[in-house]
Amino acid sequence: MYILVLSNNLQTYLVIGALLFGIGIYGMVQRQTFIGMLISAELILSGASLNFMAFNRFLAPDPTVGQVFTLFIMAIAAAEAAIALSIIIAVYRNYKSIDTEDVVDLQG
Amino acid sequence: MNCAAIKQKLSAVGAEAISETEYDRKGFALDVQVAPEQLVAAVSVLDAEGFFIEAVTGVDWLGEQAALRKEAEAKVAAEAKAKADAATAAGEEPPPAEPVAEQGELPEDALEAVYDFNHYESLCRVTIRTRMPRSKPEVPTISQIYPGANWHERETHDFFGIKFVGHPYLVPLLLPEDADFHPLLKDFRP
Amino acid sequence: MIDYLREIISGTWSLFVGLGITIRYFFQPVVTVQYPYQTLPMTPRFRGHIELVKDEETGETKCIVCGMCQKACPSNCITVNGEKREGVKGKVLTEYTLDFTKCSLCGLCVESCTPKAITFSKDYNLAGVKKEAYIFDLKKRLEAKN
Amino acid sequence: MSAFAESEANETFVLNLGPQHPATHGVLRVKLTMDGEYIVEAEPVLGYIHRMHEKMGENRTWAQFLPNTGRMDYLHALAFNHGYVSVVERAAGIEVPERAEYLRVITSELNRVSSHLLWFGAFILDLGGFSPLLYAFDDREHILDLLESVTGSRLTYCYFRFGGVYNDIDDNFVAGARAFIKRLRDRMPMYHNLVTKNIILMKRLQEVGPISAEMCRKYGATGPVCRGSGINFDVRKHEPYSIYPEMDFEVPVYEQGDSMARYMVRMDEIEQSLRIVEQALDKLPEGPVMAEKVPKIIKPPKGDYYHAVETARGSFGVRVVSDGSNTPYRLKLRSPTFSNLSLYGEACRGMLLPDALALMGSLDLVIPEIDR
Amino acid sequence: MGTQNLQPAIVQFAQLDKLLALGRANSLWPMTFGLACCAIEMMATGASRFDLARFGAEVFRPSPRQCDVMIVAGTISKKMAAAVETLYDQMPEPKWVIAMGNCAISGGPFVFDGQYGIVEGADKLFPVDVFIPGCPPRPEALIEGILELEEKVTGSRRWPRVEVG
Amino acid sequence: MYVDPEIIRLLAFLVGVIAFAALNAAYLVWLERKEAAHIQRRIGPKEVGPFGLFQPLVDGIKLMTKQLIVPAGVDPVLFKIAPILVMVPAIMSFVTIPFGETLVARNLDIGLLAIFAFASVNVLGLLLGAWGSRNKYAVISAARVVSQNVAYEIPMLVTVVTLVMITGTMNLHTIVLQQQGGFWHWNIFNLSASPLMPVAFLIFFVCMLAETNRAPFDMAEAESELVAGAFTEYSGMGFGVFFMGEYANIVIGASMATILFLGGWDCPLGLFPGVLWFLIKMYFLIFTVIWIRWTFPRTTFYGLLNLSWKILIPISFFNLILTSAMLKVF
């Protein structure tokens, strides 16, 4: 059965990665709140990581590279989430809103 | 600090009547009657002397005036009767019964607010009373002097409908929030 | 620094002391009285609901229907009725109802009873599915006992 | 989301503690305005167990009101009995035989110990410890057995009468009380080791919920609450009643004013009460337990009368206004916890929720006594 | 074949119901809910001397969502009545109510002409399954009440009755 | 039809693990109730079955047949999903725990990491459930759980890292094998690696208590403060599953402590190793957990954070540095 060996196929992962990336982009545009956008950003990062991992598994001569990359992305993502959320909270404190449209007052 | 000194200070702010009572008999040392206007001044004196607030309550004197009059009438009648008896005993013609003097309308019955203060160090329970007409039961609040009076006054307002003028939050405390009855009034019927 | 360490150590020690106490109790015998199988002895002065006393000589109640208990009761849970019968001195009890659901077990009725015709029962474990079961007809109860 | 949206403007939200909440010891409701876990404002809402005692006082004869007193503060019912019978005796001029006063003090102090034990257990339960509650209940059952053997009931006693007490005690009671005193004295070190010295409890109580002496005065706090704030005020010493002047006991006072101080006051009071009981048992005179000349229907002369007693929670005062009839004209019950609780709103401002609950526990609330 | 096969099935359903009833009866979790004096006796019942735990009924849950039985221990004032009703409504089915003490049964000693503050009995608010009279009832009576409720649920009583002389 | 024996083995393990988790949860409740009772000098459940042994069974029957209320205003999806999110990771963690020399479902090289990874999902479940139930008490409780878990994950992980430095592997099976042959080989007594090993064990134990929300750190379900905390709105089996998840987490915590510090299935005196010893050690730890629960009052929230940041974290870091220095020297 062909479909059962999909898991051993590079393209599968690449397509899933592309889908994640696309959904992330869509969410990025569509979402109106900072948190929603942050979530979408995480999706985009996931798509990228998945690509790295897939290439790492199937193509790379040194199969630690992709993993190291993904780990770094995770660390960056965690740091980003922490910073982004503290910014969101600070914004919320000042504007009482996490809606991007409401935060237009640059003179703050 | 002794009760006599307090008595003087209280009379200085214009208390209507002050009597030193026998502690063993009554359970309090000073019985002070003030007009509602003097209440705050009197309480301030106690506050300056370091008294603590024990309780605030009310008494409904409904029917008191009628009873007083009845008593007075009875007294008059008794006197008349005694006179008559004395006269009869003396063998005189009893004087004709005097016509009962026509009396005006009864004065209005009063509501009384009673404040109990006590002292941590020495034994001197001071009772301050103030009377107000039943139709317009208003008395200034003392909750700015004693924050503890806040609840006591609310409770008294619950039970008697006494309005503490200037009270910050005079809503029912023990009765339901929307209660509009005052159960301890003598004419209360549920 | 010394204080810091001392606090840690003494604090931890206090925790172990506490654990020691509870584990000691763990191995001690239980103090439970297993109610439906075992029962505690009731003190003779225990106050259950009231009950009519039987006169040992006549086998009848001692009640003289004076109504003192009814008057003394703070919560109006006693109803006593009697009637005049021929050949009998005083009144004869026809009804003695106790609404136990209003009783506060203060004992004023028992105290006020001059002929000592009522006493406290020892019913300490009443429970049932009907409220009406606790409006006792004490006269019937006395007769049922006989 | 409404909970959070409603208070968006100032980042606070309202938390309704009660009327059914495990920490409020009954049906108290506290409206807490909170900023996160910090309390901005606390407003106790009373009256959920308002049982119209004062109204009932005007509807019943002097004697018929007796059972009510035991139901206000069901934990220290005998002291409330004591306050009420004392004021009526004062009003009607009834002399009480000495033995009766001794019995009143013995039973009432035992009752105080049982009240403190229950408070101890419930307080630790508030703080999350469970077993001390049951140990305290275990000890308390012994007191209840003793009291039941005299009064006939376990909780809401109606034992005192105008002019004396209802039953005399027997030798079994005396022996039992002495045995109990020994037992509790042996147990107290265990309580201290298990609870008082426990680091977690110390951390939770020390410097938590401070109440200043001035605050006590302004709010009229009495009992262990004011004694924990350095005020040496105990009605038993301050305006001695009954046979307390003849007893040798101390009033424990702690200066700190925090929850730990109030805790320690009560723990020390248990020992003092045991001392009183011990002395009273030693000195117990022979004689009747009921005055002989007590009128069947009591009609005190016209006037106001006041009498205060020291209950487990503070000074309980009864003001009666008699119009000379067989029912009180007005009956004011000054309950200690009412005043003690009234300072809660101010005391817990800015505190964390668990600390505020510890403070509430340390005030030793009995709600039916507050609401009356 | 139909009838012959149906017969045992019905019996088995009955057995299942019996099992459910047994389960429910032996795991009555009360609500931590005390109103007045009787609440102290309720605590005493849970304490070492009487130990309600023997019947599996010591799991006092503070949230009504997890309770099976509400022990109304004390006077219900009119101010409190709404809250008590809400609590009752919040409990999941099947649920039971025990009215402990005279106040919960009929208002007890606090009923008088012209009373303005209390509800005269929990059964004015919701159906009550077991009544335990007393003021307050002794802990044994509460245990008896729990046993009575178990009897009501399962239809039979497993425990001996204590006769009082 | 051909069925791969490997699948049967997997299924058997799955069934076994779920049954083990469920039974454990049920009988830990029984143990807790009995132990609490005896500490308090009561009898505890007794009337249902011998020694009340059927008590968990009837409780289970009752909970399963109880009405499942989804209160108005809650987020129904999250509300229903949350108990599962608490339960499933716990069950998955069981897969990698070696109960005996051969009794392990999946011997992962990074079993230690797997358990920590799955444990972290637990918090998410509680958070979603609490937020989904739209109850203020639940939300406060959830906020507490998270800060608590964050605060205690640090000393726990540092301690575990110290341990991994000593053992050099994250394979639980290997870690146990290294401790074979008498209790002086157990990591808790491995004083040559670091003289603070017993302290490290204490830290691990305390962190485990905090992570599983057990007293004295039961902030999440602080009865006297937050009614029933995150579970306030849950009824019937929803509550039951939360409860099972909680007890499963305790079992996992206790088995981790057993594996990492107490030599797993190793017999203290080097006699016959076996699964029995593992269970004895694990249940002793659980007994201790319950024992602690019924002895101490609850800490406050800031007291708990203070404990973590001021005491546990410095000590565990000190231990880490000390251990690495000793490893370098010796």
Next chain:
Amino acid sequence: MVSLLTVEGLSGLLFFGFIGITLAGAIIATSARSLIRSVAGLALCFLGVAGLYYYLNSPFVALMQILIYVGAVCVTIIFAVMLAESSELKQITSRNGLVGPLAFLASGILVFALAGLALKTEWRPALCMVNRGTVENLGQSLLTTYSMSFELISVVLLVAVVGSLVLARAGRDK
């Protein structure tokens, strides 16, 4: 032909499950109305991705994914949602009717391009393997080849921790 009842078959099915979880999670994350459900979707998506990593022979990264993304990032986001929930309702009002479809179109094109590229390109596997990519290898390369980046990442994390503390504190003071 592989039977479904073998390990391979099951694992293939499981693989489908993971793909489904990933995509479903991602869609929920972007389209759910309430933020909290988006986060739940995100967590679901991350779990799926972790599963996919497992299939890519690196259980270590899979577990790290769960530990960091689900256990830390998602929890942090939920926390923020709790603090700033109130604007959730406004979500329903879209700013412009065209934004949705346009975004869909744009991302659709992007996905098609990327997927087409992935499928069309002929990927050539590496000729030889330096190592097998186990945890050990990973650790070694982290501490040798990538030690510099490792250090830098730690600095970034530290800065992030300090920064977020400062930001969150600043709001408190006002």
